[in-house]
Amino acid sequence: MAIWRSGVFGGLLAGAIWSTLWYTLSCVALIVGSGSSINLEIGPALITGMLIGLLNVMYKPINVKIYFIVGTLFTLFLLILCSFGQPFGSQLPINDWHTMISTLIVSALIFYSIYCTVGSLTAGLLTRYFAEAFYTRLIWGLGLIFFILIVTIPFYVMIMTSFKNQRSLLKNPLDLSIDFSAGPEKLFNSYIELFVKYDFLTLLLNSAFVSVVTVLITLLFSIPGAYAVAKLRFPAREWLSSSVLLIYLIPAIILVIPLYSVFSQLGLRNTLFGLCIVYPATTIPVALYMLRGYFAGLPSELDDAGLMDGLTRWQIIIKISIPLAIPAIASVALYVFMIAWNEFLFAFMFLDDIKIFTLSRGIVSLDSTEVPRQHLMAASVVATVPVLFIFLWFEKFLVSGLTSGSVKG
Amino acid sequence: MESGKPKNSEGILARREKKLAFLLLSPTFLLVVGIVLFPLFANFWISFKPISLADLRPPTILVKERIKGKLEQPGEIIRIEYRYRNSSMKYPLADVVFEDKLPKSVEVLDISQNCSVEELSDAKIFKCVLGNIAPKGRGKITLNIFAEVPLKKGNFSLSDIQSDFKTTNVLTSFEFTVKNYLKVFSASEFIEVLKITIYYTFFGTAGALILGLFAAQIMQKAFLGRAFVRGILLFPYVAPVIAVAFSWVILFDPFSGPVNAMLIELGISEKSINFFGKRITSFSFFGLEINFPVALSMVILFEIWRYFPLSFLFILARMQSIPSDLYEAAEMDGATPFQQFWFLSIPHIIGILAVLFLLRFIWTFNKFDDIFLLTGGNAGTRTLTVNVYEQAFAISNLGAGAAVAVVIFMFLLIFSIIFIKFTPRDEG
Numbered sequence: 001m002a003i004w005r006s007g008v009f010g011g012l013l014a015g016a017i018w019s020t021l022w023y024t025l026s027c028v029a030l031i032v033g034s035g036s037s038i039n040l041e042i043g044p045a046l047i048t049g050m051l052i053g054l055l056n057v058m059y060k061p062i063n064v065k066i067y068f069i070v071g072t073l074f075t076l077f078l079l080i081l082c083s084f085g086q087p088f089g090s091q092l093p094i095n096d097w098h099t100m101i102s103t104l105i106v107s108a109l110i111f112y113s114i115y116c117t118v119g120s121l122t123a124g125l126l127t128r129y130f131a132e133a134f135y136t137r138l139i140w141g142l143g144l145i146f147f148i149l150i151v152t153i154p155f156y157v158m159i160m161t162s163f164k165n166q167r168s169l170l171k172n173p174l175d176l177s178i179d180f181s182a183g184p185e186k187l188f189n190s191y192i193e194l195f196v197k198y199d200f201l202t203l204l205l206n207s208a209f210v211s212v213v214t215v216l217i218t219l220l221f222s223i224p225g226a227y228a229v230a231k232l233r234f235p236a237r238e239w240l241s242s243s244v245l246l247i248y249l250i251p252a253i254i255l256v257i258p259l260y261s262v263f264s265q266l267g268l269r270n271t272l273f274g275l276c277i278v279y280p281a282t283t284i285p286v287a288l289y290m291l292r293g294y295f296a297g298l299p300s301e302l303d304d305a306g307l308m309d310g311l312t313r314w315q316i317i318i319k320i321s322i323p324l325a326i327p328a329i330a331s332v333a334l335y336v337f338m339i340a341w342n343e344f345l346f347a348f349m350f351l352d353d354i355k356i357f358t359l360s361r362g363i364v365s366l367d368s369t370e371v372p373r374q375h376l377m378a379a380s381v382v383a384t385v386p387v388l389f390i391f392l393w394f395e396k397f398l399v400s401g402l403t404s405g406s407v408k409g
Numbered sequence: 410m411e412s413g414k415p416k417n418s419e420g421i422l423a424r425r426e427k428k429l430a431f432l433l434l435s436p437t438f439l440l441v442v443g444i445v446l447f448p449l450f451a452n453f454w455i456s457f458k459p460i461s462l463a464d465l466r467p468p469t470i471l472v473k474e475r476i477k478g479k480l481e482q483p484g485e486i487i488r489i490e491y492r493y494r495n496s497s498m499k500y501p502l503a504d505v506v507f508e509d510k511l512p513k514s515v516e517v518l519d520i521s522q523n524c525s526v527e528e529l530s531d532a533k534i535f536k537c538v539l540g541n542i543a544p545k546g547r548g549k550i551t552l553n554i555f556a557e558v559p560l561k562k563g564n565f566s567l568s569d570i571q572s573d574f575k576t577t578n579v580l581t582s583f584e585f586t587v588k589n590y591l592k593v594f595s596a597s598e599f600i601e602v603l604k605i606t607i608y609y610t611f612f613g614t615a616g617a618l619i620l621g622l623f624a625a626q627i628m629q630k631a632f633l634g635r636a637f638v639r640g641i642l643l644f645p646y647v648a649p650v651i652a653v654a655f656s657w658v659i660l661f662d663p664f665s666g667p668v669n670a671m672l673i674e675l676g677i678s679e680k681s682i683n684f685f686g687k688r689i690t691s692f693s694f695f696g697l698e699i700n701f702p703v704a705l706s707m708v709i710l711f712e713i714w715r716y717f718p719l720s721f722l723f724i725l726a727r728m729q730s731i732p733s734d735l736y737e738a739a740e741m742d743g744a745t746p747f748q749q750f751w752f753l754s755i756p757h758i759i760g761i762l763a764v765l766f767l768l769r770f771i772w773t774f775n776k777f778d779d780i781f782l783l784t785g786g787n788a789g790t791r792t793l794t795v796n797v798y799e800q801a802f803a804i805s806n807l808g809a810g811a812a813v814a815v816v817i818f819m820f821l822l823i824f825s826i827i828f829i830k831f832t833p834r835d836e837g
Contacts, residue, residue, distance in 0.1 A: 262580075
């Protein structure tokens with residue numbers, strides 16, 4: 001008999017997995033949030049979870065809201081009972097309100113997750129369809145939590161570390177909470193120091209300057225180019241539109257030695273101007289490719305109508321095509337801005353003078369033993385926030401732009 | 410292309426259109442040729458040259474002027490010494506000429522044979538032909554002058570000295586060598602580097618693709634806050650590499666990193682692990698000795714973490730374009746969730762998966778920043794791209810670095826051919 005298709009087994013499994021997961025996560029959260037040490041004792045949670053899983057298989061509620069509240073309280077009761085009144089070990093007594101609330105939240109999460117996963121599962125042998133639907137639900141929930149965790153943890157650590165001071169970091173690396181009682185001056189100490197001592201405002205402005213200039217040059221070059229490839233007839237057009245992508249596959253590391261050599265001799269190396277011609281060269285092929293697709297989608301009748309009315313091709317580009325392609329141009333602009341803002345290799349190789357550092361270049365120079373790491377993290381936050389802000393603001397644009405044209409890494 | 414018309418009937422409009430197209434494309438073309446294609450060929454050129462970082466400063470003649478005697482006293486004989494030197498240790502200077510501007514009132518007493526004095530309206534030009542100067546070569550010219558009027562120190566400024574010479578610029582000379590290639594290929598670690606590159610590229614690409622596929626499956630189901638979660642999932646890809654790389658380094662720091670502290674706290678590990686610094690850890694698995702590359706795996710994990718959002722985005726976009734009535738029909742026919750995935754979703758997304766794999770493979774192969782920032786290429790994580798940097802800028806042998814870059818280019822050429830051959834037409 002296929003045990004994996006038995007409803008009871010499913011309930012027990014879901015209960016065991018969810019209770020272990022939530023309990024472990026809450027232990028980790030408590031350690032990180034309070035800085036106290038906790039012994040991980042999974043046993044009580046495991047038993048509780050399996051019982052709740054079984055209950056959900058056996059009993060189907062009529063009123064979900066009441067069932068949820070009662071179920072949560074029941075889970076809480078079981079959890080405390082199984083652990084003899086110490087769900088998080090002897091270090092955290094249950095009569096402390098922190099522990100009480102944590103236990104309540106864990107109970108709610110365990111109960112709700114099990115309830116959602118078990119769903120319509122009944123005791124006894126399931127059909128293949130229902131068994132697979134059950135396992136899909138289980139994997140779906142676990143996957144969602146997995147992805148949210150792996151993506152947010154490094155950013156969480158980055159932000160929290162930037163608010164710490166050297167002493168508390170060394171004393172307890174696990175204490176990743178914010179101590180609001182320290183006052184804003186101490187809290188933002190790393191940021192203040194970055195802007196006062198390391199002149200990060202200049203770096204920020206340099207990065208912004210280079211990125212904006214890159215965007216402008218890229219658009220200035222790629223819009224006419226993309227229009228030509230999309231709308232005009234000339235020999236080698238097909239060849240051109242496919243070979244543009246091949247240029248895209250050439251990595252910066254191959255170009256860096258010749259460019260370094262030549263730019264050194266021309267005196268362009270240690271200048272922002274040098275970056276402002278290298279960056280567009282790497283972004284134009286992609287911009288051209290993305291815009292070409294968009295221009296090609298615009299009806300040619302519009303251009304013909306314009307020609308009939310006596311407009312020149314230039315006027316058509318400026319008065320008809322560009323206004324229509326604004327969404328595509330916006331997404332290209334944002335994408336190029338992101339590339340230029342995040343670029344590391346050329347900034348690292350080209351810039352020596354601290355006055356013209358971009359953020360990437362400046363942060364690498366902070367990576368030494370003399371600079372405390374909370375400064376490094378604060379600098380990382382400073383570099384990340386603008387680009388994430390722009391991304392969240394214009395996400396729709398960016399996502400459609402990204403998927404329509406490019407696969408850049 | 411209008412194939413119906415005969416060729417010679419190309420009208421004036423068509424010709425004008427062609428001209429305009431070339432005009433519109435020319436700025437892009439020039440920039441791409443200058444910054445991408447030219448360096449590509451220059452890279453071949455450099456890879457055959459015995460050139461180091463120091464050679465980028467072109468050799469020049471350095472002249473110092475020294476004045477002996479009392480300038481303020483009229484009628485005194487003053488001795489001027491010019492000491493010159495070839496700045497290069499390797500390359501000679503040819504046809505060196507230098508000249509200095511002297512005040513009009515000065516009378517030059519003795520001149521050596523290869524020097525001359527030229528009278529101008531406001532000054533005298535003292536000019537010497539020095540000929541060839543060997544590498545590291547140096548010399549001295551002395552000159553006695555005499556003046557009726559008091560002179561000032563300012564009359565003899567160094568900026569008046571001008572020199573002219575010819576030298577071989579290493580970059581443009583025709584001196585070639587194959588030593589760079591011999592050095593690169595004979596290095597004992599070259600095979601190792603190649604192996605690491607392949608591991609990194611393959612597992613990084615495959616991992617990111619699988620994770621992306623998984624994420625797309627999860628995000629396809631509608632739930633509360635889906636748009637928000639989708640935004641968050643793209644963070645690793647959008648954030649600056651430098652910020653996320655350093656936060657990983659600090660997260661896994663062996664001395665005070667939260668992960669190590671947590672592993673010890675929870676009793677999973679006894680002592681802290683140097684995740685980005687440990688080359689290999691050995692453990693036995695059912696009596697089988699297994700050498701597990703720690704740092705390389707961490708770097709691969711980072712690569713997967715940073716780039717799965719991209720695969721996720723593309724796969725999700727493709728999956729959402731599958732008509733939903735197909736799923737409804739499958740549901741009616743009693744297809745289980747796994748069957749729906751396997752027989753319905755996969756055939757629809759296999760094309761984009763193949764394209765993504767090839768493109769991501771090439772891009773992962775090209776990746777430099779991530780490894781460089783995480784490990785600096787140490788602890789068994791030196792890929793070909795990091796090797797370019799290592800040879801060219803850490804060991805300062807530009808030629809060898811360029812040779813490694815040529816190796817990368819050759820690989821890319823092969824990949825591109827595969828890419829062009831196997832890309833389904835509709836999926837670009």
